[in-house]
Amino acid sequence: MRADRLLSVLLLLQNRGRMTAPELAAELEVSVRTVYRDIEALGASGVPVCADRGPAGGYRLMDGYRTRLTGLTDAEAGALFLAGVPGPARELGLGAVLTTAQQKLQAVLPAERAERARRIQDRFHLDAPAWFRDADPVGWLAPVAQAVWEQRVLRAHYRRWAGEVHRELHPLGLVLKGGIWYLVARADQAVRTYRISRFLAVDLTEEVFERPAGFELAAYWAEASRRLEAALHQGVARLRISPQAQRLLPVQFGAVGARALESAGPPDHEGWVQVEMPVEAPEVAVGDLLRLGTEAEVLGPPALREAIARAVSVLAQRYATTTS
Known part of the structure; x- marks a missing residue:
């Protein structure tokens, strides 16, 4: 040790x-x-x-002293190959660089460790995007990444939900989340998050900027994710769900569904349990909860239960009509 x-x-x-x-x-x-x-x-x-x-x-x-010793263990060498996700590296324009770096690393590793690294590449594959969703278009990713790396000011034409805007950005970092690339940048003295696929045009300027003292990308992203989740979840739904829905909840609602299951009450004679789960605004929550179909019943709050009942009534009337 x-x-x-x-x-x-x-x-x-x-x-x-x-x-x-x-x-x-x-x-x-x-x-x-x-x-x-x-x-x-x-x-x-x-x-x-x-x-x-x-x-x-x-x-x-001492000035000028460097060691060539890496001291890589088997696990560390394997982790370097496992961390090289080819898809994101290719999107960043680093696919060939990643391949060359891995080849160089294999060339200097002892034969046994090089063979172990090759086995890891053969047996593990990291695929970032979620299921059943096409990857975001990332046409502007390469110049944005260059701006991040070289600390150069970026002038961007960006599409928001409320319309299009022009911004002068100080790019601080890139984040890949669920197959979607995000830029974290400072604009108007505030740090904000921008989805790369919503950039309509970017202009990489020659002007450089100073990074904010003490800024840490991972810490910012964790806090921003927490704030986003808190803003999205505007209420708590009380549900009665079947054994099938208990299996579906983490799949359809991710960590929120998994946490809801952890606080589930005891099952009844049919195996159904009651859970409480954070939900978004009522109009969004209705669509989300209807995905559980007949495997769930919304017990409360009353306004959400009534909204679900109205939606189900409309669907029943619509499908009661015979089509030719």
Whole structure:
């Protein structure tokens, strides 16, 4: 374990530059005292670790020193091949680059590990888009990705639900969610999310911008997703669902349906259970819940139950008419 940790210290200093003992300790999840011992052990083994004192001090590698050692384990090498999703890489214009990088990695791996990596590619395939839905058109993805990478201002013509707008964007990151690409960008001093397929035109300018200090893409996306879910779910439906619907709920409603099942009451003599599930606005919730067909009954709130009853009545009248 200590050898792995020493390698981690070495690679952290090589990749990030100067780091303090507390920063290293937090990254490695060890005590500061352990970091001191590890730094001493690296120095004793011939690694030129320099200690800079003062408020801006910390540990760093001697200028010009780099190690070729990767220390990849079997699992780590395999994970690199598994992480290379060919579809998204191709959409970003990096398909050939990804293939070349994997070939180079295979060339330097020991024969046994290279063979294991090949088996992972043969036996695991990551397909990002959801079932029964065509992938979004991503004609503007490549220049948007270039703007993200080079921190260049993007002038965009964008289609919203309320109409078309022109925006000057500071692109901060790209997110692939359920097969759909999103751009996270700052506009008018606020960070917002834009669906790539809704860009009608983009102009990649030569102007560069500074990223907001402390901005973290993953943290922003997690918070934005939470806010979106809270905004969409405007009420809670109380349902009585059959065993078949209990199997369908996570499939049709995802994590929301799965969480609803976790709080289900005891089954009755027919195996039906009662659950409470967040739903969107009534007009949306009616269509969503009708997808469960006769395998579910809406018990409340009363307004939603009445809306479902009206929709079912209209359907009954419509299908009662014989067509030629």
